[in-house]
Amino acid sequence: MPFILLFIFGLVFGSFLNVVIFRYSPKVEADSRGSFLKTIGGRSHCMNCRKTLKWYELVPILSFLFLRGKCGECKTLISWQYPLVEFLTGLSFVAPFYLMNGGLADAYAIPRGIIWLLVFMAFWVIWFIDFKHYIIPDELVFFIALLGFANIFLKTFYQGITMFNDSFLGGYSLIFNFSNFIWINHLLGAVVATVIFGLIIILSKGRGMGMGDLKLISALGLLMGWPDIIFVIIFSFLTGALASFYLLIRKEKTMKSRIPFGPFIILGSLLTIFFGHQILEWYFSVIYII
16 A cells, blocks of 8 residues: 555656656756756646646546547647656656565665655656757756765665665675775765766767766766666666667668767666666576576
């Protein structure tokens, strides 16, 4: 029951995230002197006919199904992004507590789960805004960095300055172990991520990566720590390369086309968080057989 309630709350918050994503405009943000929140004001309305939506048209997922994916007034198709973001946010409310910590009883699990819940919500907003506008709002990156510091302080409070192995890579993280001190571990992650992406930007003269990607990976380095951030980067480039190759084959993109990299950084983060240990376990089992 607690997880069902968390999922329902997540659906509601997903509706708010959709407002943020759809109403965000780089031009409006620039005109309002970089205020991210000023781009999302006003009541919910149809993006085509501007009709103000009634309460029963705002019920997460159910309204989309009831209206058959169309505006009740002008019959314009409603983007599948609405139910998708709502569903992903619903999962985000459940996943940190159920998958990472196994429940809600552990005192350390609850605040840690809240931190990662907020991280996942920021992930979805960054994913869709970058995919649509080719930009990653600085406020969201700064928010993830703050959550990174909160995560470090939380670990320090419950564990002391040295850490037990709570890496998403499990025991395999010990292979790459550099320091058992929490602050060194997380600061090293931020420095390494910044250096790697900074070199890519310098060597490609800004064509291979944007400053938004650099800021995002730096914040994630602080949040994830070492060595998890290395696998975030590896998985980001692998998934980005596969997606680019697919788009080239289908001739939807060319070698000169721009492809937002923020979604792949987030995808690499999610793969590391939820499947990092399993992927490394599979990898080493294959190496052992060979």
